[in-house]
Amino acid sequence: MGTETEKIEGENSRILCVDAQAMGLEELLEIKRTPFYYRFTHAANLAEATHLLGSEPFDAILCSYAGRYSEVTLRGLLGLKREDNFESFSTPPVIAIFDDEDHEGVARALSHPSLGFLFASQLRSNHAATILGAVMKRVSHDQLLEGAQQQLVNTEKFAAMGLLAAEVAHEINNPASFVISNLSVMTGYIQAIGEFLDQAREGVREEAPELFKRLSRLSQDYEISFLQEDLEELLRRNLHGMQRIHQIVQDLRFFLHDSHGEAGWINVERLLETTLNLVKYEAKYRTHFELEFCGDADILSDANRLSQVFLNVLVNAIHAIEPGDVKGNQVTVQTQREDEFLDVMIRDTGVGMSERVLEQIFEPFFTTKDRGEGSGLGLSISRDILQSLGGQISATSQVGGGSEFVIRLPVRAPKFERDARISGAYPSVAIEDASEPIDTDTPEDA
Structure with a gap:
């Protein structure tokens, strides 16, 4: 499938080189710059490259721009979605390799802000390691800026x-x-x-x-x-x-x-019911809800910011379930008091996540949804909100076995304790009762 050097001792970066034979670089296996090594794995075409990206982590992708299908290959590599195709934990920079006289190709490459480029002669020079490292760094910085x-x-x-x-x-x-x-x-x-x-x-x-x-x-x-x-x-x-x-x-x-960061005593279970009212229609053809409340859920926190967290996690749980079997699927919302903490568990019977996806779900812009269907910011924002409130969020999942998110909230967050001591009061936040009890089953059309 690919040609690879034997294990090299010391620090190294792994480079995937696509269609290298078009530039006469198929024999390029490594570039050494002590103590760093750039190790090359070769792929003949886009299909082979996609397969390798799905099974091995790479630090960069080099793609020849002299082959018959080079434009198609390059566009395919730039359009790959990290969460579906990459084993790497960050998007590998894509770098095009041009013939020394291909000035028109270089001009086209410059139209892609996230694409780097090199001349084939630079990879054969004594300064190849320095040049390659500089280009990889620039493209990575451009990607961060674009994000x-x-x-x-x-x-x-x-x-x-x-x-x-x-x-x-x-x-x-x-x-x-x-x-x-x-x-x-x-x-x-x-x-x-x-x-x-x-x-x-x-x-x-x-x-x-x-x-x-x-x-x-x-x-x-x-x-x-x-x-x-x-x-x-x-x-x-x-x-x-x-x-x-x-x-x-x-x-x-x-x-x-907008509460402007104001805190007060809130009932988390009432807040969860309020949030469930907003997502009931989203769940209508997918699942029903099961509530397991402990009845002791008053905490000192920011109700508005917590409601955003609950909304994000509940919508994710609902979208993890395919439409159709409403009675067979369920989203369970459970609360549990443990000493000075309140845990909120949200479990679903959805498709679940692989270990690779699970490790990245709290990263900004990471999403497993199709383009245009999700920003990849919901869970990242939720994590940041919880950390600012003195809480934390964790997730466990199994492919085909659903997922569980655990939100741990302090009953009295230190930040709000200090604010309350300064103001001399613990305000309470009124959360309006629903007009009727939450219907945990998916509602029928009125």
Whole structure:
């Protein structure tokens, strides 16, 4: 499959060289610069390179730009997703190798900010190790810069989305409250009319039996009894649906509220229920929820920032489960008090993760989702939030056996203890009760 040198003592970097024969470099096995060694593994084409990247870690990828399919190969290497194809724990820099006279190719290479380039003669020179090391370092720095720029763009985008969502929530809240009020009044009207009709029916039965018979036949022709029952049921469903909309808006407004780092005594189980209200629709065709609460979940912390952590982890758990078997799959949310800590366990019956993926899930921009479906920031942000709150997060998983995230929270975080001593008070954070208890089963259409 590939040609590789024997084990070299000392520090070394592993280089994957693709289509080296096009440049006459197929015999290049190592470049030595004491105490460093650059060790080369050769792949004939993109398919072979992809296979090697999936089974071995590499520090860089060299790709010949003189072969028949060099452009396709190079684009394929630049488009590889680390989480699906790379055994390496960081994205290996891709470096194109050009013929010394290929100035047009070099110009094209410069259009790719994350692509480095070398001339074939440089790899044959006495200074090959120095040149290769410098190019690898530059490309790695360019990748870090590109990632930081993308993170800034995403941050601005998420901030704009948050402002828009807050405005939409405010605009929905007022008419929703109005409709709920009217539906409640209408329900009372229908009940009063029903009681009146029942009493009138009994009165006519006693005072005018013949009229009662005619009215009874007329009532049957128009299915008045069915219409009365169905009208009450329709109003009940409409009221239930509007209450759900209202509760989601309330939860969304709470989630979007900027607490400016303010802490208070919060009930984590109530906060989890509030967050579950926001993700119930996401889980509708995938799974149902099981709640195992200990009943002793009051901690001194920041409710808004914790709600973001719970939302990120719950959405990840839901997305790990394929749609279809709602009853057979479940997401279990459990709380457990242990001395001065509260543990929140979130388990799913999803596809699970390999050990390689598990080691990278808290890295910024790491995602196993398709392009455009995830930013790869959710778990990284969650970890940073928990660390700032004095907590921590860990994960265990098995391919095909689901995953479990354990969030450990201090009952009294030292940071908030100091703030409370300075202010002389422990405020409490009010988390609005849901309009009705959390339905742990996936809700049916109203």
